[in-house]
Structures are given as structure tokens and as C-alpha cells.
Amino acid sequence: MLEIKDLTKIYTGGKKAVDCLSLKIETGDIYGFIGANGAGKTSTIKAIVGIHPFEFGEIFIGGYSIKKDPLKCKSMLAYIPDNPDLYEHLTGIQYINFIADLYEIPLQSRRERIRKYGDLFEMTGNLNKVISSYSHGMKQRTAIIAALVHQPKLLILDEPFVGLDPKATFTLKQVMNELVTNGGAIFFSTHVLDVAEKLCNKIAIIKQGQLVSSGWTEEVKGNQSLESIFMEVQADE
């Protein structure tokens, strides 16, 4: 579903944020991406979703290159950034319909999905209010509903659990499991290691732009906790 080959991202000024990173995310995977502040997670994610150009390497989504076929790739994915920047003057429902229009979702299916996810994330009663009146968590839930409205094959999330209350966190985990059970794949960054340990079948650890470990969660952590492995990785020089 997602193949990253030798990805290298160098910012203007020369900072190499991602260094020759390769990773494969298959259908059915909930793949957690962990690393310290500044390790290169967001830079990797922004390259995957086509926001950042990158200097070397390739990224394929469903077999299509993000460089050569960005529209084809984007039609298959949804991306939820760590701090969703929504159109503040729209209502929640206007924003979600705007996204559904972009993806040409038929009226009947979009109504059903907005009702389903609106209820699940307890937003149905708020969707007619203007986004500028929403709390941070309500904006995040709106971004999640908008991402799910076109049933993406690949869901990319940057720090999805920050700012969500326990009920919304629980619901998001349920929805993530449902998406992969129905043939999708998920790649997400997080600092919440105990959630990653329980939720993800696979884990990748990045340090200073380089992948230091990746694969089945059980294999990456062995008989230790993910937190212990993370601390060991940070201590190694």
C-alpha cells in the first residue's frame, strides 16, 4: 500500500531531516512511527502525503509514485496533521462537505458516513456551528470525520492522540482497527508509547533521520516494553 524507498529530505539551509529511510506498509497494517522530538517523523509524513518535495528516493502509494502521479496517490489517502488547520469561517458540516466534494463522494454515502462518524465522535450536534467556535479537540474530530468521509485506503496521521479526550481516543482506536479490517492501512506518528504498543502490529523507530528498527511490534520490542526499547535507542550513540 505504501512503499518508502531511500527517502532523503534536506531542508533549505542543509538540514538533513530524513536520511535514506525505507519502509513498507502493507494492507492491514497499523504502523506506528516513533522517535524523539526532531527525529524526522513529520518530515517523513509530509513527504509521503505530497506536501514536502524530497531530494532523493521514491514513495509509492498503491504502486503509484507521489512524485509522478500525485493526484492518483492523493485520491487513495487521507492525512490528518498534528494541528489541523481548518477553514475557520466554515461550519463543520460545510468543511466536511467541501472535502467530500473534492473526492466526489455521492450524496447518499456521504450522508451515511457523516452521520456514522459524527455520532461516533459525538460531533453531530456541533456540525452546524462555525469552526472558529470549536475547541482544539472538536477541530481534531472534525478533521478525522472529513478524512474518513472518502474511505481512504491509506490513512496517515501525525500525533493523532494529542488533544483528544479519552472517549474520542477510544473511538479513534476503534475506527483505526475497522479501517484496516476493511482492507486499509495506517501509518501514524506518536509519542504515546503504550498506545502504540497495544494498537500497532508494526513499529518503526527513527533517530536523527535514520531508521534504527522496524517490523512486527513483538519483534521490535522483544520481551521488553516499547518504552525500554525507546530509551535504549536514545541512549545508544
Ligand SMILES: Nc1ncnc2c1ncn2[C@@H]1O[C@H](COP(=O)(O)OP(=O)(O)OP(=O)(O)O)[C@@H](O)[C@H]1O
Ligand atoms: N521547515 C524546516 N526548515 C528547516 N529545518 C526543518 C524544517 N522543519 C523541520 N526541520 C528540522 O528537521 C528535523 C526533523 O524535524 P521533524 O519536524 O520532522 O521532527 P519530528 O520527529 O516530527 O519532531 P516532533 O516529535 O518534535 O514533532 C529537525 O531538526 C527540525 O529542526
